[in-house]
Amino acid sequence: MYPKIIRKLIFLWKNPRIIVIKDEEIIKVVSHLLKRYFTVGILKEKIPDMFNIIKNKILIFNQKNEDFSFLFKNSRQPVLVIKEIENNEEFIKLIKDLPDRAYLVLNFDNPEVRNLKKETVSNILTFGFYEGADIRATDINSGNEMVNFKLNYEGGFIPVWLKASSEMEEKETIYSTLIVASIGTIVGLNLVEISQSLKS
Numbered sequence: 001m002y003p004k005i006i007r008k009l010i011f012l013w014k015n016p017r018i019i020v021i022k023d024e025e026i027i028k029v030v031s032h033l034l035k036r037y038f039t040v041g042i043l044k045e046k047i048p049d050m051f052n053i054i055k056n057k058i059l060i061f062n063q064k065n066e067d068f069s070f071l072f073k074n075s076r077q078p079v080l081v082i083k084e085i086e087n088n089e090e091f092i093k094l095i096k097d098l099p100d101r102a103y104l105v106l107n108f109d110n111p112e113v114r115n116l117k118k119e120t121v122s123n124i125l126t127f128g129f130y131e132g133a134d135i136r137a138t139d140i141n142s143g144n145e146m147v148n149f150k151l152n153y154e155g156g157f158i159p160v161w162l163k164a165s166s167e168m169e170e171k172e173t174i175y176s177t178l179i180v181a182s183i184g185t186i187v188g189l190n191l192v193e194i195s196q197s198l199k200s
Helices: 004-012 024-034 050-055 068-073 089-097 113-118 169-185 189-200
Strands: 016-018 040-043 056-059 078-082 103-107 124-129 135-144 148-151 156-163
Touching: 004 050, 004 068, 004 156, 016 068, 024 040, 024 056, 024 148, 024 169, 024 189, 040 169, 050 068, 068 089, 078 089, 089 113, 103 113, 103 169, 135 169, 148 169, 148 189, 156 169, 156 189, 169 189
Parallel strands: 016 056, 016 078, 040 056, 078 103, 103 124, 124 135
Antiparallel strands: 135 148, 148 156
């Protein structure tokens, strides 16, 4: 392992985007989308090694890193996703470290999560089922272990069809899709590109 100072210098040189999500299943879906357009590293260790920093345009973390303050301040575009309060306490503490160019992606349907926007100077993007969410699921229909809905963003929408075998799985599947769409729009993808990833 190279000294931390060397890794930090390489991080400054490569200036990757970083995405922080504490949900391995959502990370799988997010990385599936992003890998169509970027080189992506999923960091299971707390400190990104030199290979990951050099190779990838985007680094995805699923656990707290002692250097997040440094990473947030020096990343091209840090993104922090908060879906719920429970089990995300350590990530919520990171909100204060987000710079104004960062994005905080919040579950609009959860009032506690939605109110976290008051604690940051960063950009806010919300997702959910309720009116007022930036990226919203509407016109939901389900049956035969499938769910379809409209994914709405900035006046446009795409139809989405996904597998879901139960009401609970349906809800979580839609939330995962909304988070994927949120991150996709942040990195510059349009609804068509996002839709193509969801179909594949």
